[in-house]
Amino acid sequence: MDIKKILRGQAKSVLPTAQENRRIKSQLKQSMPAYSRENKTKKFNYTRAAWACVAACVCIALVGGVGFWLFSSSGQNAPVALSTNTYVCIDVNPSVAITLDDVGNVVAVKPYNKDGAILLFGENIVGLSLDEACDRIIQLSWRLGYLQSGGNVNLTVAGDDKDKERAIEQELLGKIDGFLQTNSIDASVVACTDENTLSLAQRYGVSQGKMALIQKVCQATGISIKKAVKLSLDDLNDMLEDLEEEGIIEAESQLNQYKQELQNDQDYLSLQTQIEKYQRLVDEIEEIMDRLCFDEDEEDEDEEEEEDDEIFVDVATAIEEFNALLEHDSPYRYIGEASAPSFGAHLENVLEDLEDLIDEIDDTIEDYWDNIKQLYKNSAKKSD
Amino acid sequence: MKNEKLEKKVKEFALGNSKAFDYIYDVSHKVVFMVAFGILNNRESALDVMQETYRAMIKAIGTYNSTNFMAWLTTIARNLAYNSYNKNKRVVLSDFGDQKYDRQITDERDEGDLFGVAKSLLDEESYLILVLVVVEGYKRREISKMLSMPISTVTYKYKSALKIIEEKLTKEGEKYGY
Numbered sequence: 001m002d003i004k005k006i007l008r009g010q011a012k013s014v015l016p017t018a019q020e021n022r023r024i025k026s027q028l029k030q031s032m033p034a035y036s037r038e039n040k041t042k043k044f045n046y047t048r049a050a051w052a053c054v055a056a057c058v059c060i061a062l063v064g065g066v067g068f069w070l071f072s073s074s075g076q077n078a079p080v081a082l083s084t085n086t087y088v089c090i091d092v093n094p095s096v097a098i099t100l101d102d103v104g105n106v107v108a109v110k111p112y113n114k115d116g117a118i119l120l121f122g123e124n125i126v127g128l129s130l131d132e133a134c135d136r137i138i139q140l141s142w143r144l145g146y147l148q149s150g151g152n153v154n155l156t157v158a159g160d161d162k163d164k165e166r167a168i169e170q171e172l173l174g175k176i177d178g179f180l181q182t183n184s185i186d187a188s189v190v191a192c193t194d195e196n197t198l199s200l201a202q203r204y205g206v207s208q209g210k211m212a213l214i215q216k217v218c219q220a221t222g223i224s225i226k227k228a229v230k231l232s233l234d235d236l237n238d239m240l241e242d243l244e245e246e247g248i249i250e251a252e253s254q255l256n257q258y259k260q261e262l263q264n265d266q267d268y269l270s271l272q273t274q275i276e277k278y279q280r281l282v283d284e285i286e287e288i289m290d291r292l293c294f295d296e297d298e299e300d301e302d303e304e305e306e307e308d309d310e311i312f313v314d315v316a317t318a319i320e321e322f323n324a325l326l327e328h329d330s331p332y333r334y335i336g337e338a339s340a341p342s343f344g345a346h347l348e349n350v351l352e353d354l355e356d357l358i359d360e361i362d363d364t365i366e367d368y369w370d371n372i373k374q375l376y377k378n379s380a381k382k383s384d
Numbered sequence: 385m386k387n388e389k390l391e392k393k394v395k396e397f398a399l400g401n402s403k404a405f406d407y408i409y410d411v412s413h414k415v416v417f418m419v420a421f422g423i424l425n426n427r428e429s430a431l432d433v434m435q436e437t438y439r440a441m442i443k444a445i446g447t448y449n450s451t452n453f454m455a456w457l458t459t460i461a462r463n464l465a466y467n468s469y470n471k472n473k474r475v476v477l478s479d480f481g482d483q484k485y486d487r488q489i490t491d492e493r494d495e496g497d498l499f500g501v502a503k504s505l506l507d508e509e510s511y512l513i514l515v516l517v518v519v520e521g522y523k524r525r526e527i528s529k530m531l532s533m534p535i536s537t538v539t540y541k542y543k544s545a546l547k548i549i550e551e552k553l554t555k556e557g558e559k560y561g562y
Contacts, residue, residue, distance in 0.1 A: 003498070003546050003553075007518045010498050014427055015414055015519075016434070024435050025409055032402050032442060221401040228399070238392060239401070 086159035086168065087213070087237055090134065091192070092141040092151065094119040097237055098133055100168075106133045112240050114247035114380065115146060118373050121255045130168070131175055138179055144373055149186040156192040158209030158233055165209045204229045216240060251376065258372040268368050275361045282354050284325050289347050292318050292340060315340050322347070387454070387526040394453045398445045409438065411520070412454060416461045418515040422503035423465035424472075433468050437461040454530050458512055498549060505548050509533075510541045517542055 016024070085107070088098040094115035099108040109125040111117040119140050125133045141147040153176055157169040169191055176189040193201075193208040201211035206229055213236045214228045220243050228236070262268050292315070316338045323333050332350045336342050390411055397404040416437050421430035437460050450456060503511055509531070516522040516530075524542065528535040 003549050004518055007498050007502075007514070007549075011414070011418060011519045014417075014421060014430075014499075016417055016431060020431065021409075021413065024413075024431070024438070025406070028409070028435065028438050028442065029402070029405065031439060032405070221396070221403060223396075223400045231399075235392065235395070239396060 085233065086157065086161075086164065087209070087233060088130065088134070088168065088172065089154075089156040089158070089192070089213070089240075090137050091154040091156070092138075092146050094141060094144075094146050096120060096137060097240065098125070098130065098137075099237070100130060104130055104168075106130060109133065110237075110241050111248050113244045114251045115377075117248040117251040118255065118377055118380075119144065119146070121252065121373060122259070122369050130172070134172060134176060135179055138176055142183065142185055143370055144377065147185065147187055151187040153180075153187060153189040154192045155189060156209055156212045158207065158213050158236075160207065160210075160233065162207045165207050169209070200225065210236070213237070213240065251380070254376055254380075255372065258376060262368060262372065265368075268365070271361050271365050271368075275358060275365070278354050278358050278361070281325060282351060282358070285322065285347055285351055285354075288318055288322050289344065289351075292344060292347075314338070315343055319343055387522070387530055391451055391453055394445070394448065398448060405442075408453075412457055413438075414519045415454065415512075415515055416457060418499065418519050419458050419461045419512065420465040420468075422499055422511055422515070423462065423469055425497070425500055425503075429468055429472070430465070433461060433465045436464050440464065452530050452532060454516070455532075462508070498553075501552055502545065502549055505552060506545050510545045513538055513541050514545045 085102070086100040086104075088100065089112070090096055090098070091112075095112035096116040096119065097110050097112055098106055099110075101107045106126055106128050109120060109123075111120050119137065123136065123140070125136060128136065138147065138153065141153075147153065155169065155172055155176070157165050157172065159165040159168070173189055173191060179185075180187050180189065192212045197211050197215060198208055200215070201208045204211065204225065206214070210233060213233070214225060214231075217223060217231075217236050217239050218225055218228050221239065231239075319334050319338060322343075326333050332353070334343060334346050336346065390408065393404040393407045397408060413434060417430055417434045420433035420437070421427065424430050424433065437457065440460050441457055444460075448456060499515075502514055506514065513527055513531070516527050517524065522530070524538045525535050527533075528538045531538070
């Protein structure tokens, strides 16, 4: 007897229906503004305020006193700030957020909106350096037509370390500007922090970047700045990610459908097969290169290594193994003398050619991806 | 994890982001309803209590200061359901006197109603664990965090709950010859 199944079935038959849920939710929501109004119009209690002021003064005195005592008695430097993630938000219209760990590696990339989801679909940016990631995002924005002449790239860097935050921002501004110029893209890159953000940041004692994120969250959710400053960078980032969650999910699911359809395209499949084949070949050639001992003296000196199966006993065996990887009419077959330097040089040339070939196929595959993204982008625009 | 996201949304809601309410309602209403239904054994009354629970939650969200929102919410639901039950009892079931809720409810129940059987046989915690796993699909490790209880206890209570219901059903089957 499957009790769980029976229970689930019974629960389904009594649980509120979708219609009932909608009704209840809407009734509850109607009661919410009244609740917030009630809160806002609370009478000002002078006695309570006076006591709060006294308590605050006592706290400040205590904290200040204890802090001064600790600092002066230890004679140490100021405590080191805990390292936290840094967020880099790039906003072209596709809006995406890159999360960096404390050594500057990209640990996550998330879309903030539907266009961001289109842009990032199928991209593997995690693990890249920040420069590479930004370069890739700007390049994709350009290719997909989001970034156009006269357009703007807005950059927000938010971290708990103000100096680090400014340093990353300055570096990125220069790099993105350089990329735009190199590719003759008539667009500008600006840091998303104006005078107002700066003064608010100073007032609330947070970094400029964090204040820029706070402003975005407040604008979208109606939360007051006073409350939002209490949120961590992680929380702010999560909230921004969730704002257009539905649109992002819809875009990802539609693009996944296009991706499925692509699996039936013979040309696309053949490109995939080719790239896998060449990639495998590159791996195998690299392995042969690793096992090939170029210096004969070294080979004699290290007998243990020579006996090891992993190292080729002679170059002829390596050549034989290499040629066996290729088809009989392949132009890459090695027919020269059996010397390690000349065979090694041949292998290097072959690897170079193969990598060029892989890049070319990769570009063609990328075009397929661009096409499905463009297709979805246009259909979404029409339906909007 | 589902519970972590719920706690985040609750935090946002408490700060004034009313959009977070949809998520909170969507992931919690089934459990709230089943808790109320388990006590009242009446769908309409359970729906009313569910609505009242969220109304109370909205009013009190400023005072919520924990990481066990679901436990907090189901406590509100349970209290409101018992209040509602007492109110109705005075009107309709005044003869039952001081007997325990569970006993009274069992007497009125249709034996085919497994949640009713569960509610009458299990303690509050076991019933809640059963509802959280079966109705809302929470993982036992999530429930353990939610109810501040070791995973082993959650597993034990969950398994025992299933066993108790199964035994009861088997006995009933034998009694009626099926």
